[in-house]
Amino acid sequence: DVKVTQSSRYLVKRTGEKVFLECVQDMDHENMFWYRQDPGLGLRLIYFSYDVKMKEKGDIPEGYSVSREKKERFSLILESASTNQTSMYLCASSLRGNRNQPQHFGDGTRLSIL
């Protein structure tokens, strides 16, 4: 069965800290995505990656960076955490190919920045 695993379900960090969110998929998918989810705003794409060492900005990349050193792992980095980055973060993966490929999601990380 398809599996996307996010390293933490809940995380509390302090303002100014460097924060790492990890995501691993076991489906050999080429594409991986990071979203943040806020009430009333739906899912907003932060960054995505089509291949190892490759990354592209999504709709709201400011204050974030990513790393993809291995195909199965996609990390989201908050360079200097701020309170407005308190949110639910969702990782997803999909097969490369046609636009009809669905994305498979992890259970999310609820991040609080104090």
Next chain:
Amino acid sequence: AQSVTQLGSHVSVSEGALVLLRCNYSSSVPPYLFWYVQYPNQGLQLLLKYTTGATLVKGINGFEAEFKKSETSFHLTKPSAHMSDAAEYFCAVSDKGAQKLVFGQGTRLTINP
């Protein structure tokens, strides 16, 4: 650019009643459309998808959706609501020329006993 509008951020129905969640899309290319469900404290799970062919798509848990090109709609329905259907539902369209999805803002479904 592709976009999705979900009409109604909250929908409430009685157990056993018809569920209708509305989704309209805008796409400059033939759309690929998806419905996802999110249960509390979980990620998104694929309910169904429309690619090509039959316009009535059946999904999991008794849900189905009908693609209507003339109305640019992809509404989600279920004939009889169950308490376990309480969740948030997201409609999404595949982005042009890329393998990204554009999501609607979500509809929270509440089931009344």
